[in-house]
Amino acid sequence: MIDTFFGLGQLDSSKALFMSLVIGILFGMVLERAGFGSSRRLSGVFYFKDMAVIKVMFTAMITAIMGIALSLRFGLVAEQAIYLNPTLYKAQILGGLIFGIGFVIGGWCPGTAAVGAASGKWDAFIFLGGAVGGSFFFNETYTWVKELYEAGNQHTAFVYQSIGMSKDWFVLLFVLIGILVFWCMELIEKKITQKSDYLNTVFLKQFSFVLLISGFSVFMLLGDPSSAAKNNESPVQSQPVETSETALLNQIENALDHIEPEELARRVIKGQQGLVLVDVRSEPEFLKFHIKTARHIPLKDLVEQLEPYRNLGMIVLYSNGMTHPAQARDVLFRMGFSNAYLLTDGLDGFINQCLRPVSLRPEPVPESNAREINQWRQFFLVSDSATAAKTPMDGLPIKGLALPGIIDAQTLFAHMNDPGVRVIDLRSQPEYNTSHIPGSLSLNVESLRGNIKGVPSCLLPAHLLAGHLSLMGIQPKTLVVLVYGEKVQDVTLVGMALERLGHANYALLSGGYLQWKALGFATDAMLPEISFSTYPDTDKDQFTIDYKAVFSHVQNKTALILDVRPQAYYTGEKSDEARAGHIPGAVNRPFDLDTVKTAETIAFKPISELAVAYETIIPSKESLVIVHCRTGHQASQTFFVLKHLLGYSRILWYDAGWTEWAARKELPVKTGTTP
Amino acid sequence: MNSSAKPYMNPYLAGVCLGLVLTGSFLILGTGLGASSGIARIAAAIEGWMLPDHTAKTTYFGAWGKSPLDYYLVYMFIGTMIGGLISAVKENRLSFQLEKGCQCSSWKRITLALTGGLLVGYASRLAQGCTSGQALTGGAVLLTGSFVFLICLFASGYAAAYFVRRQWND
Known part of the structure; x- marks a missing residue:
């Protein structure tokens, strides 16, 4: 088994750099000998005059495909020791289209231009200069194209799987197509230039024959399914640990894998882009305290959640001490992340170095350092109300659970049979009927809404909501756990109903029903035994406002209006209502930006990420904010995020929303992207 | 020579x-x-x-x-x-030498080479690689994205070829 430099994580070692140089020299020599140091010859392929580009590329691909497939098949090299580019359809389709145009206009591609320049072609130098410029331009426009660049990441996708073939058949097919293509290329050259060097020659016949034999041999060798599968799917864990340990030790020796606490503090305060700070401690520890801007990722989810940042920006891992994140970094390292760092001495070190007050330090601190320390203390210790707001209160059914809030599946599983806990499932009925969390009640969120004074889809008044809760046997002390299927806004809208009655004892099940199911917790299909209760019908709603109040805030500019509808509705390109557009002055932040779809379910993004996103929109935690959408449904989700996850204290909900605003002709409307 | x-x-x-x-x-x-x-x-x-x-x-x-x-x-x-x-x-x-067709002016060829370079430089970053790093390399390990890139590259190359054909006219 060959340990590649990539597999060892040593691509930046001097040995690897030297080998890269050597391989580069061979690459350059082959390209030049093939005649690719000439733009005229390269462009010939696009005018059917000289098909060498296709002949060389196709042959090279066939050779390498067979060579690598056999190397993998016979265990010469392991798949995880080979770097596999991710497949991203949008970026690669658009990139390919632009690249093709650039190729035919310029007459070069990057590798051939290097060879062209080396053989004295001025146009190759100019082309390379252009390519440098194109790279600058990409860097400068990166923030705009980032979404496209990362869109639809398929991670490692194999073409034979994508078209539903087995690997052996695909390789054989590719070789056969190759032979066909070669003969076609010769025919084309013959037709266009009246001259073909290889058509009907003994060489081409022999070459085709050799390819045919090789193709079939490889097909037979790959076809043995038992051993092939073993080789292709050997799990990461099977890789010898010493391998990565060696690499890790090597990096530690060169101190390439650490970041000092002070350095981290400076970078965080500066707001360095691309810095991803990851807390790998347990969730309770994270909720109690974490370094501001950090996100919590459990070790098992690390690779998946950090995938978008693989070798992009800087990933800093921390725990209390050093062991825990070192393991985490080891894992990332083996998965090909070269941009993961450890925080020296972990959180303990950070607190000690950056956050300990100057007065409590054993050694005297110079004044400039003292200023910096105070700045850090100011930044990292003050105003992180997302966590401060979540300090648990007494008298709640589950210790340590802040309400309203989020409950994880494990905690719910431990308490689902407690008498004070009621689980409400908001999925539609057929889904509930087939399988649900044992003891949970089905509720259609629409039954809590109705027409109020002509405005459709408004949350029912308190006394009607109280009636609903009574029918479900809920009492003011009951902990209501709300379960969503794929629409988080369903549970947050029920949350609004509960809050209208002053019922703060509710929590959303983290990840919803799909997460529960994915984690393998019990489900059944029985209806629960429920007896009626009498829920008091006092209206404690202080957060719903009507259009008159909204209009007054618009006129006096006394509140920030957050329109959470999709952008096309905000701008007015799309409309299902009396008028298109948005409330003048309203800022658009689509509600679905707060959630993330994972393989298993849909869930809120990490709190740290949400906090950063809203910090740029809302001036302070005490700012008055009005959230609205079309009917109040989606806005309930943003309400929950702002008020209960991020600790914004003054959030109002314009329930009637755009449906009403658009229909009242006396109210002003604005279209376009600006507030 | x-x-x-x-x-x-x-x-x-x-x-x-x-x-x-x-x-x-x-x-x-x-x-x-x-x-x-x-x-x-x-x-x-x-x-x-x-x-x-x-x-x-x-x-x-x-x-x-x-x-x-x-x-x-x-x-x-x-x-x-x-x-x-x-x-x-x-x-x-x-x-x-500046490689071009005899009928093509030097300035035209220089402009085209520069423009092509700009496009290729940008597109290579977007697609995470070029003909070597994406098409050939990824193709060798049978990656879907690389095949997609390669197909798109030739499709647009052939589509655009007509418009710049004169730079090679002798």
Whole structure:
């Protein structure tokens, strides 16, 4: 088994750099000998005059495909020791289209231009200069194209799987197509230039024959399914640990894998882009305290959640001490992340170095350092109300659970049979009927809404909501756990109903029903035994406002209006209502930006990420904010995020929303992207 | 010098050689060949040298740190040029010239080469590789994205070829 430099994580070692140089020299020599140091010859392929580009590329691909497939098949090299580019359809389709145009206009591609320049072609130098410029331009426009660049990441996708073939058949097919293509290329050259060097020659016949034999041999060798599968799917864990340990030790020796606490503090305060700070401690520890801007990722989810940042920006891992994140970094390292760092001495070190007050330090601190320390203390210790707001209160059914809030599946599983806990499932009925969390009640969120004074889809008044809760046997002390299927806004809208009655004892099940199911917790299909209760019908709603109040805030500019509808509705390109557009002055932040779809379910993004996103929109935690959408449904989700996850204290909900605003002709409307 | 230039190598044998170099690269380095990354790293170094603070703040180049040139593909790019030079000298093909059709003005060819370079430089970053690093390398390990890239590349190349055909008219 060959340990590649990539597999060892040593691509930046001097040995690897030297080998890269050597391989580069061979690459350059082959390209030049093939005649690719000439733009005229390269462009010939696009005018059917000289098909060498296709002949060389196709042959090279066939050779390498067979060579690598056999190397993998016979265990010469392991798949995880080979770097596999991710497949991203949008970026690669658009990139390919632009690249093709650039190729035919310029007459070069990057590798051939290097060879062209080396053989004295001025146009190759100019082309390379252009390519440098194109790279600058990409860097400068990166923030705009980032979404496209990362869109639809398929991670490692194999073409034979994508078209539903087995690997052996695909390789054989590719070789056969190759032979066909070669003969076609010769025919084309013959037709266009009246001259073909290889058509009907003994060489081409022999070459085709050799390819045919090789193709079939490889097909037979790959076809043995038992051993092939073993080789292709050997799990990461099977890789010898010493391998990565060696690499890790090597990096530690060169101190390439650490970041000092002070350095981290400076970078965080500066707001360095691309810095991803990851807390790998347990969730309770994270909720109690974490370094501001950090996100919590459990070790098992690390690779998946950090995938978008693989070798992009800087990933800093921390725990209390050093062991825990070192393991985490080891894992990332083996998965090909070269941009993961450890925080020296972990959180303990950070607190000690950056956050300990100057007065409590054993050694005297110079004044400039003292200023910096105070700045850090100011930044990292003050105003992180997302966590401060979540300090648990007494008298709640589950210790340590802040309400309203989020409950994880494990905690719910431990308490689902407690008498004070009621689980409400908001999925539609057929889904509930087939399988649900044992003891949970089905509720259609629409039954809590109705027409109020002509405005459709408004949350029912308190006394009607109280009636609903009574029918479900809920009492003011009951902990209501709300379960969503794929629409988080369903549970947050029920949350609004509960809050209208002053019922703060509710929590959303983290990840919803799909997460529960994915984690393998019990489900059944029985209806629960429920007896009626009498829920008091006092209206404690202080957060719903009507259009008159909204209009007054618009006129006096006394509140920030957050329109959470999709952008096309905000701008007015799309409309299902009396008028298109948005409330003048309203800022658009689509509600679905707060959630993330994972393989298993849909869930809120990490709190740290949400906090950063809203910090740029809302001036302070005490700012008055009005959230609205079309009917109040989606806005309930943003309400929950702002008020209960991020600790914004003054959030109002314009329930009637755009449906009403658009229909009242006396109210002003604005279209376009600006507030 | 051109008159004594040796003929190009048989493209099929050149292809086999290229495939072997590529396979070797995978077995030794664990990665394939690449060219555009080297160019982008050089771009990052230039930008970092001219505007250090700005470059460090940018997300894309900034992520490459203070010395973007310490990267294996930069060495491979330099190697490619050295290899090209060795071969060109040996085969008597080293000649300083602006390659174009006789009927095409130098300025037109220069403009087209520059424009093509800009597009290719940008597209290579977007698609995470060029003909070498994406199409050939990813194709060798049968990656879907690389095949998609390759197909799109030739499709748009053939579609655009007509409009710039005159640069090669003699």
